Amino acid sequence: MKFTFDSLYCEDQKGRTLSMYLRMNHLPDFSGNCNYDIDSLLSVNHDSIVDRIYATYGFPTIADVGERGNKVLPYLILHVRDTSFQKRYLPIIQKACEEQLISWEYFAMLYDRINITRNGHQRYGTQWILDKNRTLSGLYPFEEEDMVAEYRKQVGLVPLSDF
Numbered sequence: 001m002k003f004t005f006d007s008l009y010c011e012d013q014k015g016r017t018l019s020m021y022l023r024m025n026h027l028p029d030f031s032g033n034c035n036y037d038i039d040s041l042l043s044v045n046h047d048s049i050v051d052r053i054y055a056t057y058g059f060p061t062i063a064d065v066g067e068r069g070n071k072v073l074p075y076l077i078l079h080v081r082d083t084s085f086q087k088r089y090l091p092i093i094q095k096a097c098e099e100q101l102i103s104w105e106y107f108a109m110l111y112d113r114i115n116i117t118r119n120g121h122q123r124y125g126t127q128w129i130l131d132k133n134r135t136l137s138g139l140y141p142f143e144e145e146d147m148v149a150e151y152r153k154q155v156g157l158v159p160l161s162d163f
Contacts, residue, residue: 005069046080059101074106083117104155125160
């Protein structure tokens, strides 16, 4: 089970982080023309993978699948492009956080992602804007900017001032 979750984590993250690592770790004369945004998991139906994993394993603990494997199900849910699917899993993620199976960080990220899609604002400050070069260019707007520090504290996130 640990190997399966570790593999799913690597597969999910490779398309999201590969281009960043290549830019940071290339030789000066490196010239690449690859499309790093293509992720083989995008060609598979994320929702069915999530539903199958959750039905079979629920949210496995770190003891069961390791730290990286413990991130798999929350990340797959975050990366599903269907907001209604994500909204269905939001209370499930919240319950898993309450049971200390996963970190509250995933609830905050999912909540923010859903709300950005829905109304363009976030609560916890977990979602960053990427410019056309895929460089971080700031945070999406907040629901209540004066409450962000308190909201982050409630779910155990460090203050944004620590970034």
